[in-house]
Amino acid sequence: MxxxxxxxxxxxxxxxxQGFEATSVQQITExxxxxxxxxxxxxxxxxxxxxxLIDHFLLEFISEIDHVVxxxxxxxxxxxxxxxxxxxxxxxxxxxAKIFIKEQTQTVNEDLISKMHHYDKLIxxxxxxxxxxxxxxxxxxxxxxxxxCVKGFINTYAHLFLFFNVPFNLSLLSQSLxxxxxxxxxxxxxxxxxxxxxxxxxxxxxxxxxxEQIIEIIEQKIEEVEESTVRESLMLLKQHVQEPSLSxxxxxxxxxxxxxxxxxxxxxxxxxxxxxx
Amino acid sequence: MxxxxxxxxxxxxxxxxQGFEATSVQQITExxxxxxxxxxxxxxxxxxxxxxLIDHFLLEFISEIDHVVxxxxxxxxxxxxxxxxxxxxxxxxxxxAKIFIKEQTQTVNEDLISKMHHYDKLIxxxxxxxxxxxxxxxxxxxxxxxxxCVKGFINTYAHLFLFFNVPFNLSLLSQSLxxxxxxxxxxxxxxxxxxxxxxxxxxxxxxxxxxEQIIEIIEQKIEEVEESTVRESLMLLKQHVQEPSLSxxxxxxxxxxxxxxxxxxxxxxxxxxxxxx
DNA sequence: TATACTAATGACTGTTCGGTCATTTGTCAA
DNA sequence: TTGACAAATGACCGAACAGTCATTAGTATA
Numbered sequence: 001m002x003x004x005x006x007x008x009x010x011x012x013x014x015x016x017x018q019g020f021e022a023t024s025v026q027q028i029t030e031x032x033x034x035x036x037x038x039x040x041x042x043x044x045x046x047x048x049x050x051x052x053l054i055d056h057f058l059l060e061f062i063s064e065i066d067h068v069v070x071x072x073x074x075x076x077x078x079x080x081x082x083x084x085x086x087x088x089x090x091x092x093x094x095x096x097a098k099i100f101i102k103e104q105t106q107t108v109n110e111d112l113i114s115k116m117h118h119y120d121k122l123i124x125x126x127x128x129x130x131x132x133x134x135x136x137x138x139x140x141x142x143x144x145x146x147x148x149c150v151k152g153f154i155n156t157y158a159h160l161f162l163f164f165n166v167p168f169n170l171s172l173l174s175q176s177l178x179x180x181x182x183x184x185x186x187x188x189x190x191x192x193x194x195x196x197x198x199x200x201x202x203x204x205x206x207x208x209x210x211x212e213q214i215i216e217i218i219e220q221k222i223e224e225v226e227e228s229t230v231r232e233s234l235m236l237l238k239q240h241v242q243e244p245s246l247s248x249x250x251x252x253x254x255x256x257x258x259x260x261x262x263x264x265x266x267x268x269x270x271x272x273x274x275x276x277x
Numbered sequence: 278m279x280x281x282x283x284x285x286x287x288x289x290x291x292x293x294x295q296g297f298e299a300t301s302v303q304q305i306t307e308x309x310x311x312x313x314x315x316x317x318x319x320x321x322x323x324x325x326x327x328x329x330l331i332d333h334f335l336l337e338f339i340s341e342i343d344h345v346v347x348x349x350x351x352x353x354x355x356x357x358x359x360x361x362x363x364x365x366x367x368x369x370x371x372x373x374a375k376i377f378i379k380e381q382t383q384t385v386n387e388d389l390i391s392k393m394h395h396y397d398k399l400i401x402x403x404x405x406x407x408x409x410x411x412x413x414x415x416x417x418x419x420x421x422x423x424x425x426c427v428k429g430f431i432n433t434y435a436h437l438f439l440f441f442n443v444p445f446n447l448s449l450l451s452q453s454l455x456x457x458x459x460x461x462x463x464x465x466x467x468x469x470x471x472x473x474x475x476x477x478x479x480x481x482x483x484x485x486x487x488x489e490q491i492i493e494i495i496e497q498k499i500e501e502v503e504e505s506t507v508r509e510s511l512m513l514l515k516q517h518v519q520e521p522s523l524s525x526x527x528x529x530x531x532x533x534x535x536x537x538x539x540x541x542x543x544x545x546x547x548x549x550x551x552x553x554x
Numbered sequence: 555t556a557t558a559c560t561a562a563t564g565a566c567t568g569t570t571c572g573g574t575c576a577t578t579t580g581t582c583a584a
Numbered sequence: 585t586t587g588a589c590a591a592a593t594g595a596c597c598g599a600a601c602a603g604t605c606a607t608t609a610g611t612a613t614a
Contacts, residue, residue: 003591021298025572035593037575046572057337145453152433156425165550166477169469176422176469180461187460192434192446192453200443273442280561301601312563317603556614563608570601578593584586 004042005030008056011049016095019102019269020050028144029082051101051112058119061089061125067131079178083154084131087170090158101155119199121202127151137186142185144193153177214274221267230264233257237271251275281319283309285333288326295374296379297327319476327380328389334373335396339403346407356455359407360431364447367435375439378432404428412462419462421470426461430454477484491518491551498544507541510534514548528552 010032014023025046029039043049068085072078090097104116127147131139139146157177163166193201220237225231233254240246246254255272258264287309291300302323306316320326345362349355367374381393404424404509408416416423434454438445470478495515510531517523523531532549535541 019298021296026570036573037593038591040573041591148293148433148437149430149457152429153426156429160425160478164478166474167545172467173469176467178424179467180465183460183464187464188457189452190449190453190456192450197443197508201437201441202558228305268444302603303601314563314604314605318561323602437574558613559611561607561610562610565604565606567604568602571599572597573593574597576593576595578591580589580591582587582589584588 003034003038005128006034007039007042007049008053012053012095012099015050016098017051020099024103047111050099051115053096053099054103054112054115054119057093060098061086062119062122064089069126069133071220075134078130078134079181080174081212083177084170086154087158087161087174090162094162097158099137101162102156103146106236107225123151124202131185136196140179141191141194142188144198145188145191146181148193150181152261153180211241214270217270221264225264234264234267241271241274278372280311280315281329283311284319284326285330286315289330289372289376292330293375297376308423324388329374330373330376330393330394331389331396334370335377337370338363339365339396342400343403346403346410352411355407355411356458357451360448360451360454363431364435364438364451367439368447371439374435378439394484400428401479408462416462418468418471419465421472421475422458422467422468423458424464427458432456488518491547494544494547498541502541506534511541511544518548518551 007028011023011028014027014031025036025039029036032039043052065082065085066100068081069078072081103112123148127150128143131143131146131150154177157173160166161170161173170189215238218241222231222234222238225234237251237254240251240254255268258268284305288300291304299531302313302316305326306313309316320329334525342359342362345358346355349358380389401424404427405420408420408423408427431454434450437443438447438450492515495511495518499508499511499515502511514528514531515522517528517531532545535545
């Protein structure tokens with residue numbers, strides 16, 4: 001086994017137990033039976049190690065569930081197989097899965113956040129593909145909610161068999177979740193995550209948008225909308241972006257004017273982030 | 278505002294952004310505009326601070342959802358009101374909610390784990406009460422799965438409005454989750470979390486069980502079961518607990534014999550933990 | 555003003571952290 | 585056996601950590 005692999009396996013075990021932040025490089029090298037220097041030959045930093053782990057295992061996870069969705073031709077078995085594949089993958093690499101679930105929210109590192117976001121989108125794509133194949137037009141308005149439910153189910157139940165040392169019947173679990181997914185797909189009608197909201201969520205969060213870009217988007221929006229309150233609010237906000245002059249409370253009010261207009265949620269979000277509110 | 282409150286609010290903000298481990302006492306005191314010494318007058322340690330935060334806010338959260346369940350007499354509104362109350366509470370104390378969601382898995386501190394477990398059980402109890410009132414006997418076999426689904430929904434969607442700076446329509450979200458909960462309660466039939474599994478999950482995990490206790494449980498089980506394989510396995514395991522004599526692989530095999538017997542999951546779990554496997 | 559007492563300070567301690575690098579060890583071909 | 589090179593070491597660094605305590609500032613009473 002290469003030194004890199006040895007380190008990764010040792011780190012995996014310790015990260016799973018204690019979390020990333022709470023595990024020191026010293027502990028990892030001691031556990032792997034190597035020196036501290038050897039660690040820094042294999043990895044440039046502790047951060048590079050966790051990024052390596054995430055890459056390695058998430059790619060495997062994604063390729064496994066993708067394989068199921070692409071190759072299981074029997075629609076009646078698909079959902080079940082999907083959950084089974086997901087949970088098997090989690091079980092096979094339970095140490096990694098623990099880290100993944102723990103660090104999903106915890107992470108501070110910028111690179112890691114965007115990496116996670118990227119993989120999350122890939123997973124969404126696979127789930128969406130599966131749901132659209134199974135239910136097609138029937139779930140046109142609820143498909144994004146369904147994606148979140150599927151991911152929520154996996155997360156919630158993965159928690160159980162990862163953090164409790166109890167014997168689980170994974171096949172029964174998969175059946176149960178397949179049934180739940182089917183029920184929601186067939187019967188649920190209320191849309192919470194609309195197409196537009198989903199797009200907004202998937203935008204890179206903090207990616208520094210320039211003044212020019214935001215002005216351009218505002219101008220475009222001004223041409224689109226007709227309602228006078230919204231138009232005027234947008235024009236005032238545009239001026240404010242170009243040359244800050246309004247007090248914070250007024251800006252908030254103008255943003256509130258946009259809030260209820262169906263097509264202005266995104267721009268309201270962008271502006272709020274851009275202006276640091 | 279008392280010094281204690283001032284510290285708690287400052288800490289809340291920083292913990293929400295960076296997590297508990299990554300935030301130093303120095304940062305907290307600087308942010309609060311006080312000295313390091315003043316911090317240690319108000320709190321004995323950094324750990325005591327987070328425990329204080331958890332206690333303060335979780336008790337409030339729990340009392341709020343409990344109030345809704347106990348006082349909303351219209352069954353048709355109950356689910357909706359429940360989700361609304363939960364999300365409002367999360368929104369009102371969004372900094373705390375972020376910490377709560379982050380530290381749910383991350384925490385290493387022993388006291389904090391058992392505290393979280395305690396509050397989790399309280400929340401379960403409230404949800405169960407609500408579900409039983411609404412659906413009674415219809416959900417006898419699926420009620421524990423429903424609890425997990427409800428908690429999963431809250432977690433999954435809370436993630437959205439906590440970590441994305443997007444304007445959400447919480448009332449629509451509550452309606453949508455109420456519909457989903459209703460659908461699952463009315464139509465889902467497969468039980469994954471059985472009464473027994475639920476009990477096992479809610480046992481204190483590592484609480485050191487004595488040899489006497491485990492022997493007693495085994496003996497009780499031996500009398501219950503009839504199948505000879507299981508009986509003999511239990512008897513051998515009992516001997517092994519009293520006087521270790523079997524190799525690890527044999528013990529594993531004996532435990533595997535119990536695995537499929539429906540009433541032996543708990544004992545298999547206890548033994549595995551007790552024997553350190 | 556003098557005294558007594560509490561509240562608050564921040565320099566300090568002992569550790570531990572991630573990361574570096576001069577030195578040693580191991581492994582080749584010559 | 586030698587010399588050249590790579591692999592590995594662990595003592596060491598500055599920084600940051602949680603927590604302490606002698607000292608000072610602030611306040612109320614006599």
